[in-house]
Amino acid sequence: MTTIFSAHWLLPITAPPLAKGAVVVNADQILAVGSLAELRAQFPAAPVRDFGEAAILPGFVNVHSHLELTAFRGRLEEPHFQRWIANLIQLKSERLSSDDLLTSARLGCIEAIRAGVTTLGDTADATATLEALIESGLRGVVFQECFGPHVEQADASTQAIERKLYDLHEHIFDVGAQERVRLGVSPHAPYSVSDRLFAKVAELSFEMAIDIAIHTAESQDEVKLLRDGTGAFAESLNRRGIEFTAPGCSTIQYFQQLGVLEAAPLLIHCVTVDDEDIALLKESGARVAHCPKSNAKFGHGIAPLTAMMRAGLEVGLGTDSVASNNTCDLIEEARFCALLHQAAQRDPLLFDPNAMLKMITLDGARVLNLEDKIGSLEVGKQADLVAIDLRRAHNTPHYDPATAIIFSGSAQDVIFTMVAGRVLYEQGQVSSFDEAEVLRAMQVTQEKLVGQ
Ligand SMILES: [Zn+2]
Incomplete structure (x- = not known):
């Protein structure tokens, strides 16, 4: 069925905002973009769904999340990063079942859709995320994690992740979700993955032609571990009797030596990178997931976003998990990002709101290698779109839609979410889940995480 969606504003991202604009959706695709008057004349039989004083945009692209960790929102308010990770791993493995992780990922999907x-x-890590994502109707790349700081574990870990990836790949095709859901692989981080495992997983990503994502250059303790084998991660590895020989260089140089950069990886965080690192990243075609709120919450610092953008790197915005953020709200993330960097660099002209909207749509799509399908409202692209209410007390009056969304808005202004032509959210209801049931299940999961 062909339907016209219109609103006071249409923000195609690849073209200037259009007043009284509309987008025509047929099945899973965008058939036309233009003014409502024009498109009405062109498609006289198509019903019109008008959102009134609202803006229609391409759906937001969150380039880094951990849906399965939703149950930990507000549970790990431990400021020390290494201890935070250790607590998270322990609580997850000792207290939560695979059903709990599925509940957690489902709630994460509901939050994202809303x-x-x-x-x-x-x-x-769990396969629950893939399951929840398939159920949700959302689009995504699931980077299956692998861990293994022991060099001797590297071959077995590689075989295990390879098998898992093949099984999951088959599952995605079996359920017919291959147009929406893709697999990637994620060797977790330099302090949890041995050099040999990094090299082997990079090879595997080539062999399987899948994308690779890595937590990279996130903290000072990671810098210390790689420079001279000191700091909290070094101490933790020592305590566990795991040998680690510091390569004596930056994380990016280390990845270059291991052949990881040849896979043009998606690198998450990149807080501690310098100009030399950025040049290496540019050369390799690596992409960056910038997570400003998570980095700030841990006190990790401010990633050199403008230097990375000036160098021509593809950078998208990620919320990281709600265990550290504590919310999956890309509008808030974009506002925080703009304000943080403008304050730090004493430059009020660094970002305009249209650039921030591009960062959470088209730039994110590029970072995930999905720009041929999504990220803008253009003919032939997938019908992934959202409507944002601009009639609320906190965003009225408004004189420019991008300013209203980025500087006055939040996730709660979203009134409509569509992926591949399927409505996932409207009139306050998520269509792909029984939200009340998931919230009830989360109460059971939450009980297990209460107490030391
Ligand atoms: Zn992360």
Whole structure:
């Protein structure tokens, strides 16, 4: 069925905002974009769904999340990063079942749908995330994680992740979700993955022609571990009797030596990178997931976003998990990002709101290698779109839609979410889940995480 969606504003991202604009959707695709008057004349039989004083945009692209960790929102308010990770791993493995992780990932999907996020680059350990993403109707790349700081574990870990990836790949095709959901692989981070495992997984990503994502250059403790084998991660590895020989260089140089950069990886965080690192990243075609709120919450610092953008790197915005953020709200993330960098660099002209909207749509799509399908409202692209209410007390009056969304808005202004032509959210209801049931299930999961 062909339907016209219109609103006071249409923000195609690849073209200037259009007043009284509309987009025509047929099945899973965008058939036409233009003024409502024009498109009405062109498609006289198509019903019109008008959102009134609202803006229609392409769906938001969250390039880094951990849906399965939704149950940990507000549970790990431990400021020390290494201890935070250790606590998270322990609580997850000792207290939560695979059903709990599925509940957790389902709630994460509901939060994303309500926030107008239509595509996620999610790193996942459990297979629950893939399951929830398939059910949700959302689009995404699921980067299946692998861990293994022991060099001797590298071959077995590689075989295990390879088998898992083949099984999951088959499952995606079996359920017919291959147009929406893709697999990637994620060797977790330099302090949890041995050099040999990194090299082997990079090879595997070539062999399987899948994308690779890695937590990279996130903290000072990671810098210390790689420079001279000191700091909290070094101490933790020592305590566990795991040998680690510091390569004596930056994380990016280390990845270059291991052949990881040849896979043009998606690198998450990149807080501690310098100009030399950025030049290496540019040369390799690596992409960056910038997570400003998560980095700030841990006190990790401010990633050199403008230097990376000036160098021509593809950078998208990620919320990271709600265990550190504590919310999956890309509008808030974009506002925080703009304000943070403008304050730090004492430059009020660094970002305009249209550039921030591009960062959470088209730039994110590029980072996930999905720009041929999504990221803008253009003919032939997938019908992934959202509508944002501009009639609320906190965003009225408005004189420019991008300013209203980025500087006055939040995820809660989203009133409509569609992925591949399927309505996932409207009139306050998520269509792909029984939200009340998932919230009830989360109460059971939450009980297990209460107490030391
Ligand atoms: Zn992360």
